[in-house]
Amino acid sequence: MDKDKRIIIGSDHAAFELKEKIKDLLVGLDYEVEDAGTYSTTSVNYADFGKKVAKAVSDGTFDRGILLCGTGIGMSMQANRFKGVRAALCSDIFSVRMSRQHNDANILVMGGRVIGDILAFELVREWLDTPFEGGRHLDRILSLDEVG
Secondary structure: OOHHHEEEEEEOHHHHHHHHHHHHHHHHOOOEEEEOOOOOOOOOOHHHHHHHHHHHHHOOOOOOEEEEEOOOHHHHHHHOOOOOOOEEEOOOHHHHHHHHHOOOOOEEEEEOOOOOHHHHHHHHHHHHHOOOOOOHHHHHHHHHHOOO
């Protein structure tokens, strides 16, 4: 399958049910979905699943990923520790669009206890369909991996 049509997704227990619904949406959009867990509503450490998804994006196994936890805050903090990862916590269409156009976000993060299913589906679709503009934004995102 085309690498552009492959995506890795992960969540903690708080967003497990939303993750499952988003997986169905992605499959319906002809994406091959790798599920990094969790696989139930049993309490887990969100960081374990954030690391799996972020590592897979950082090392180039996947071009894009989706992470979900209760608020999305913990997952976004975890994911952005990985080189080359640009995880964007979004809960509105404008932020999702800008995360792709200006920041080339390669991981979408959402809060399962913050947004509902319908909004989550709209955010995922917008994020997948919005291209990176490049240009003046490229130098800015390249500087994100600089330490200092």
